[in-house]
Amino acid sequence: MATLKDVAREAGLTVGTVSRILNNRGYISSNAREKVDEAMEKLNYRPNEVARSLHGKSTNTIGLIVPHIRHPYFAEMISNLENQAYKKGYKILLCNSQSIQEKEKEYIDIITGNRAAGLILCSGTVDTKVFQRVDIPVITMERFLDNGTACVECDNKQGGELAARKLIACGCKNLLHVGTIGTIPMPADMRTEGFREICQKKNITFVEVSTEEEQYNDLKYDELLESMLIKYPETDGMFLSSDVMAAQALQVCRKLGLSVPEDMKIVGFDDVNIASLTTPQLTTVHQPVKEMAEIAVNLIQDAVTGKLVPKRTVLPVRLVERETT
Amino acid sequence: MATLKDVAREAGLTVGTVSRILNNRGYISSNAREKVDEAMEKLNYRPNEVARSLHGKSTNTIGLIVPHIRHPYFAEMISNLENQAYKKGYKILLCNSQSIQEKEKEYIDIITGNRAAGLILCSGTVDTKVFQRVDIPVITMERFLDNGTACVECDNKQGGELAARKLIACGCKNLLHVGTIGTIPMPADMRTEGFREICQKKNITFVEVSTEEEQYNDLKYDELLESMLIKYPETDGMFLSSDVMAAQALQVCRKLGLSVPEDMKIVGFDDVNIASLTTPQLTTVHQPVKEMAEIAVNLIQDAVTGKLVPKRTVLPVRLVERETT
DNA sequence: GCCTATATGTTAATCGATTGTTATAATATC
DNA sequence: GATATTATAACAATCGATTAACATATAGGC
Numbered sequence A, B: 001m002a003t004l005k006d007v008a009r010e011a012g013l014t015v016g017t018v019s020r021i022l023n024n025r026g027y028i029s030s031n032a033r034e035k036v037d038e039a040m041e042k043l044n045y046r047p048n049e050v051a052r053s054l055h056g057k058s059t060n061t062i063g064l065i066v067p068h069i070r071h072p073y074f075a076e077m078i079s080n081l082e083n084q085a086y087k088k089g090y091k092i093l094l095c096n097s098q099s100i101q102e103k104e105k106e107y108i109d110i111i112t113g114n115r116a117a118g119l120i121l122c123s124g125t126v127d128t129k130v131f132q133r134v135d136i137p138v139i140t141m142e143r144f145l146d147n148g149t150a151c152v153e154c155d156n157k158q159g160g161e162l163a164a165r166k167l168i169a170c171g172c173k174n175l176l177h178v179g180t181i182g183t184i185p186m187p188a189d190m191r192t193e194g195f196r197e198i199c200q201k202k203n204i205t206f207v208e209v210s211t212e213e214e215q216y217n218d219l220k221y222d223e224l225l226e227s228m229l230i231k232y233p234e235t236d237g238m239f240l241s242s243d244v245m246a247a248q249a250l251q252v253c254r255k256l257g258l259s260v261p262e263d264m265k266i267v268g269f270d271d272v273n274i275a276s277l278t279t280p281q282l283t284t285v286h287q288p289v290k291e292m293a294e295i296a297v298n299l300i301q302d303a304v305t306g307k308l309v310p311k312r313t314v315l316p317v318r319l320v321e322r323e324t325t
Numbered sequence C: 001g002c003c004t005a006t007a008t009g010t011t012a013a014t015c016g017a018t019t020g021t022t023a024t025a026a027t028a029t030c
Numbered sequence D: 001g002a003t004a005t006t007a008t009a010a011c012a013a014t015c016g017a018t019t020a021a022c023a024t025a026t027a028g029g030c
Helices: A004-011 A015-023 A030-043 A049-055 A072-087 A101-113 A128-133 A156-169 A189-202 A213-218 A222-231 A243-255 A289-304 B004-011 B015-023 B030-043 B049-055 B072-087 B101-113 B156-169 B189-201 B213-218 B222-231 B243-255 B289-304
Strands: A061-066 A091-096 A118-121 A138-141 A150-154 A174-181 A205-211 A237-240 A265-270 A283-286 A312-315 A318-320 B061-066 B091-096 B118-121 B138-141 B150-154 B174-181 B205-211 B237-240 B265-270 B283-286 B312-315 B318-320
Touching: A004 A015, A004 A030, A015 A030, A049 B049, A061 A072, A061 A101, A072 A091, A072 A243, A072 A265, A072 A289, A072 B072, A072 B091, A091 A101, A091 B072, A101 A118, A101 A128, A118 A289, A138 A289, A150 A156, A150 A289, A156 A174, A156 A189, A156 A237, A156 A265, A156 A283, A156 A318, A174 A189, A174 A213, A174 A222, A189 A205, A205 A213, A205 A222, A222 A243, A237 A243, A243 A265, A289 A312, B004 B015, B004 B030, B015 B030, B061 B072, B061 B101, B072 B091, B072 B243, B072 B265, B072 B289, B091 B101, B101 B118, B118 B289, B138 B289, B150 B156, B150 B289, B156 B174, B156 B189, B156 B237, B156 B265, B156 B283, B156 B318, B174 B189, B174 B213, B174 B222, B189 B205, B205 B213, B205 B222, B222 B243, B237 B243, B243 B265, B289 B312
Parallel strands: A061 A091, A061 A118, A118 A138, A138 A150, A150 A312, A174 A205, A174 A237, A237 A265, A265 A283, B061 B091, B061 B118, B118 B138, B138 B150, B150 B312, B174 B205, B174 B237, B237 B265, B265 B283
Antiparallel strands: A091 B091, A283 A318, B283 B318
């Protein structure tokens, strides 16, 4: 591929001048600019961003680590992050950790090695110690991290409360809640917390179940859900920590001959696409994914430019009532 | 961040020696290696990949341009591509074109400017002329491109045939097919082609509709579908070019009081997650996304290493029968 | 004819690594 | 003990751009 030197030679100028023209610095004659434009066109020149980044301190890349791309919530999140990154002149280096600690660590090495401007972490198995050695801004989403630069999350607890309140208002007496992965603490656990508090306050019987990594990875909760409904046949309302789970709960109910919402009320979480594609459509807790994504990217930029950055940003959620309650 | 020079100073050696140790070339004393290890540990050194790539000819980045991340088919595709890329030592630079030509062009500039090893293109609005100037391997997926290095696709025509055959075998007499975006020619159009051929051969009445970009971008087909079903009330079978569309068709049928599969049979395309989360679950044409993704990444690698690369790879599809037929 | 503003050339350093060539030790061989 | 061999490092060029310092050249203004 053609280099600046080639362009300079072709245009009959020196690299210094051509670079000046490219970057609009100093004095430039329209004549020279024309010659350079022609030469670039002719040689199909495109500045080597690698060389440029080497000269500058960092790149305009944001490393993004998610546990799953296929999961609609993350697909939605990635999409919004990409969008905002594009607007701000960043590009996204996409890393799918699959919740594998080793892979996550490796990706952190790759991202820092590539001198990314910042790191957005939606995945959470890595030891926080790893991050003491990361010297670029780290924005966590739905993940605890003492050493992180900042954290963006939705009001998970409020979400759990909304779900519990709704189910109880619908007349449910025996609730079942399936939460996030039991082995890894994360902000999403607060959904359970909020749910629990309301149930206790209102004196409603409830069962709490957490999922296993395997189920999370395969997006396959039907067996767990079925066994739970068989184990607790008196259940008349469920709060699931994701819409994917809730959609599967619907299928399980159908299999077991339970009508929703007549025999069973269901509340999901996330409010992704599928929530309105199931039959009946899901009542769910809406996460402001777009705003969270925008804030995350903006925080990276602020942190890079040395601005003071809020340690924690919590956005409100809201209940979207559809047909399962 | 610490550089090689810092490590060398710390270890009391020169950069050349340290580099040699890092890359295991030439003679190295265990003493020197030890000192370097210590220095790296102490300084938290991580090689600057930007500098490394500058020296080498290209990076190990693959540029990936998709029209949508949120669309479950692409989410699935991205996930599989990322996976294979990781296995092969590549990283993914993710670009969401939103089917906007200008954005696509800009991304191509960014990708080539960053000296990516190759480009995987799942999006298709850009003028093919643009690619005459791209000097890295370009693998297209579900997209025509004369100047591309290679193309990977599923047997779209066969998919259309399977769908038509199934609907006809179910006894449908008046079919409706909603295809891809009318204004942009793409391999997926062959689904329509295959569908049409079978209908004609079997003498079955059918209506063909194409979608608009706006609907594709918003993943919102319900209004179109509803108007079509009202316009063609005799319709008793539908073939939709994606599962997202098929899932929405189900909702529209429900709204119009049509039972599926009794009054209306439905066949989708892609076989993504939602296909088994709708009620009834979708009969659909399965695309071998994983294999397509693996092949695409492998083709990039082969092209980079100068291997001869097949111009076109077509993978078979298969019908997955669920509950809508 | 001098000054100034404009335009470009020249030269060289820099970013952080890789790598070929060369220099210097340490050890082995006869 | 001289010579060959092997081990270990230093030195310097290179990748492709940016940028600063300084020199030079042309033009117009007064």
